Amino acid sequence: MMLPKPLRYTIETLLVNSLVLSSLYQLIVYLANRRFWRQPPPPPAEAAPSISVVVPLHEKTLDTLALLHVMAISGPSDDYELLLVVEDEGAPAYPAAAAIAGHYPATARIVASGPAGAHASPMHDFDAGYRAARGDLIAFVDPNLHMKAELWNAALAVLEDPSIGAAFAPPLYLEPERRSSSPVPTGGEMITALHVNHARTAGLPFAALSGRVKSMTAGFMLIRRSVIEQAGGLLYLLDRAAEDVALGSLVRENGYQIATIPVPAPIVPPPQSFNEATATLLRRLIVSRAAALPEFIAWPFTNPLTVGFMLGLITEREGRWWGRRTWWGFVALRMIVAHQLDRLRFGRAFTWTAYAQLFMLDTFISPALWARALIERTFVCRGRTYEIAQGGKTRRIE
Numbered sequence: 448m449m450l451p452k453p454l455r456y457t458i459e460t461l462l463v464n465s466l467v468l469s470s471l472y473q474l475i476v477y478l479a480n481r482r483f484w485r486q487p488p489p490p491p492a493e494a495a496p497s498i499s500v501v502v503p504l505h506e507k508t509l510d511t512l513a514l515l516h517v518m519a520i521s522g523p524s525d526d527y528e529l530l531l532v533v534e535d536e537g538a539p540a541y542p543a544a545a546a547i548a549g550h551y552p553a554t555a556r557i558v559a560s561g562p563a564g565a566h567a568s569p570m571h572d573f574d575a576g577y578r579a580a581r582g583d584l585i586a587f588v589d590p591n592l593h594m595k596a597e598l599w600n601a602a603l604a605v606l607e608d609p610s611i612g613a614a615f616a617p618p619l620y621l622e623p624e625r626r627s628s629s630p631v632p633t634g635g636e637m638i639t640a641l642h643v644n645h646a647r648t649a650g651l652p653f654a655a656l657s658g659r660v661k662s663m664t665a666g667f668m669l670i671r672r673s674v675i676e677q678a679g680g681l682l683y684l685l686d687r688a689a690e691d692v693a694l695g696s697l698v699r700e701n702g703y704q705i706a707t708i709p710v711p712a713p714i715v716p717p718p719q720s721f722n723e724a725t726a727t728l729l730r731r732l733i734v735s736r737a738a739a740l741p742e743f744i745a746w747p748f749t750n751p752l753t754v755g756f757m758l759g760l761i762t763e764r765e766g767r768w769w770g771r772r773t774w775w776g777f778v779a780l781r782m783i784v785a786h787q788l789d790r791l792r793f794g795r796a797f798t799w800t801a802y803a804q805l806f807m808l809d810t811f812i813s814p815a816l817w818a819r820a821l822i823e824r825t826f827v828c829r830g831r832t833y834e835i836a837q838g839g840k841t842r843r844i845e
Contacts, residue, residue, distance in 0.1 A: 462758040469751045470777055476649050477784050483652030484791055486709040488597065489604035496583040497526035501558075501576030502590050503569065504533050504540035505829055508717040511590060512543045518588070519551040523599040529555040530579055532572045534562060540590070565843045566685040568829045569665075573690055574681040586669045587694070589618070593713045601708040602669045612674040612703025613694070616712035617651045618666030619644055622797045623716045635724025636716035638812070641805045642728055643714075644792075645785055646746075646813070655707035662695030663705060667712035670694065677701050688734045688826075688833065688841045711792060725816060730828060732820035738839035747817050751777040752809035778806065 500518060504511075519529050529551070531544040536559075538544075548555045560575035573587055584606065588594070602614045620640035647664065654660050668691065675681065678697045687693035698705055719727070736743040747753045755774035782802050789796045825834050825844065833841040 462754055465748045465754045466751055466758060466773075466777060469749050469754050470780055472749050473751065473781060473784050476653050477788060479653035479656055480649065480788055480791055483656060483709055484711075488710065489601055491600045492603040492607055495524035495599075495603055497581065498522065498524050498584045498586065499528050499530055499576075499580035499582030500586045500588055501530045501532060501573060501580060502588050503560075503572035503576070504531055504544055504590050505538065505568075506717070507540040507543045508591070508715075510715045510717075511540065512546060514591060514593060514715060515543060515547045515555075516550075518592075518594045519547055519554050521594045521596065521599070522554065523596070523603060526582065527554060528581060530558050530576045531555060532558045532560050532576045534560055563831070563843075567688050567690075567833065567841045568831065569690040570681065570685050570687055570693065573694075574685060577675060577681055580672070583672050584669055585672055585675070586667065587665070587690075588668075589666050589712070589714055591715045591717055592618075592667060593621075593715060595710075595713070597710050598667060598708075598712060601710040602667070605706040605708055606669065606671070608706075610704050611706045612698040612701065613663065613668060613670040614706040614708050615663040615669070615691075616667040616708050616710055617648045618664055618714050619648060619711040619792055620714050620716045622793075622801065635719040635721040637801060637804055638721065638724040638808060639719060639727060640716050641801065641808055642731075642813070645788070645805060647731075649788060651707060652709075660705045660707055661699065662692040663698075665691040666714060668694060670698065671703075674698055674701055674703055686840045686842070688828075688835055689738045689839050692738045692839060725812065726827065728813070729816045729820060729823075730826040732816055733823055733826045733835060734839065736820050737835045737837055740837065743817075743820075747814055750781070750809050750813075752781050752806065753814050756810050756814075781809065782806065 502515070502518065515529075515531070522529075529547070531547060533541050533544050535541075541557075544557050548557050556579070558575050558579045560572050563571040576587070577585060584603075598616055602616070605611055605614050620636075620643050623634065623636040623640055651664065675697065678701050681697075684690075684693045684697065695705055732743070735746075752774075755777045758774065782805070785802060785805055786796045824836075825832055827833075832844045834844050835841050
């Protein structure tokens with residue numbers, strides 16, 4: 448069905464403006480990243496308080512045990528504990544947790560969270576770790592995080608300001624290793640890494656420099672125990688699907704600021720199939736839509752590949768080729784910015800095949816999943832199905 452000419456021109460005008468604005472946004476994000484990541488590291492804190500690190504464990508990968516060893520020996524304080532949260536002894540990651548607890552009995556402990564029941568699984572694990580923790584500072588850490596001393600130094604330094612209740616580091620996924628001799632990574636972990644690095648994390652420096660940090664991003668989050676106690680604990684957050692957004696709201700609602708530290712939280716991507724990766728991305732988009740609807744609606748229009756592809760389809764259908772030819776120029780711009788962002792944050796870019804996959808992700812995969820997330824009200828997490836309401840509250844479906 449052919450749309451009326453005034454309506455077609457209106458849509459084209461809106462898309463052209465969105466294409467220009469999204470490209471400007473990408474350039475602003477790049478400049479913000481240059482300024483953010485090139486900040487001099489803050490001086491180390493004079494004294495480190497007691498620290499509890501909560502690591503929720505569900506599945507285990509070939510890297511899990513090695514990464515947990517690094518966490519166990521990288522404590523910045525003499526009063527440091529590593530809490531490994533598993534549901535019970537039947538959890539797939541329990542043997543790895545038991546090995547670490549047995550090797551570092553003075554540092555590591557296993558915390559059995561028990562079945563999540565009707566609660567959202569991540570917040571259920573966080574609450575179990577918080578109740579078992581003894582430290583003045585509590586870190587909620589991804590099990591695949593590669594812990595480094597620079598991360599602790601920066602986080603402890605910013606928390607010397609009493610007005611700051613929590614600090615987090617932007618999570619960055621390391622480039623996945625090839626599973627075979629093929630030059631193209633065949634797993635879905637590349638899709639996850641590209642989405643996190645170039646969609647979830649890329650804009651964080653812009654928000655940090657402009658003072659617009661309203662929530663945290665999971666990976667490495669360090670919170671004062673007193674802030675959680677002041678809020679009455681985490682029990683009232685157990686039905687929240689977005690654990691990082693919920694913790695950020697807790698901090699801000701109690702009158703504290705959130706700091707974004709200019710040190711990345713490097714995460715080793717766990718092996719995934721393509722279907723597993725897209726299911727994870729769909730779940731994140733569904734949760735994002737429920738937790739922050741305006742940002743979710745605007746998200747695809749901040750990417751010139753998505754906007755330009757829609758514009759190219761419309762103009763080509765009408766026999767005009769300028770939309771598609773213009774789009775390829777914006778494709779080049781997007782790839783150049785992504786390449787430079789990776790060089791800035793990792794010291795080197797990913798392989799060329801990664802940016803070919805980023806092209807497919809931005810142009811086809813992400814828009815399709817975004818459209819599904821716009822209407823879907825259920826998602827699957829750790830084998831459990833949840834229904835989500837606007838605001839991020841969940842209800843488990845039996």
